[in-house]
Amino acid sequence: MGIQLMGITHAKQKLQRTLLARIRAMSAMSNVPKGHFAVYVGELKKRFVIPLWYLKHPLFRSLLDMVEEEFGFDCPTSALTIPCSEDYFTSLTSALSC
Numbered sequence: 097m098g099i100q101l102m103g104i105t106h107a108k109q110k111l112q113r114t115l116l117a118r119i120r121a122m123s124a125m126s127n128v129p130k131g132h133f134a135v136y137v138g139e140l141k142k143r144f145v146i147p148l149w150y151l152k153h154p155l156f157r158s159l160l161d162m163v164e165e166e167f168g169f170d171c172p173t174s175a176l177t178i179p180c181s182e183d184y185f186t187s188l189t190s191a192l193s194c
Contacts, residue, residue: 138182
């Protein structure tokens with residue numbers, strides 16, 4: 097059981113490093129202020145620029161976990177795409193900003 101738990105922990109750390117590297121690369125290529133990153137949301141892939149600290153918030157982490165389970169993070173455009181509705185994403189980020 098301990099070995100399996102360590103494997104899960106290692107996989108999560110690797111995913112976080114991969115995700116942060118991808119975010120940094122995207123930020124360097126686009127107009128994203130320091131301390132923020134861009135995500136694309138919904139069917140129309142509307143671009144949102146959000147603070148990096150959202151990555152540590154449990155609600156946002158939960159959304160990313162659901163996205164990873166459903167779709168994975170292997171995106172050919174190197175852009176983080178979140179396939180939820182724009183309304184849901186806006187509500188979530190508004191709640192995080194309070």
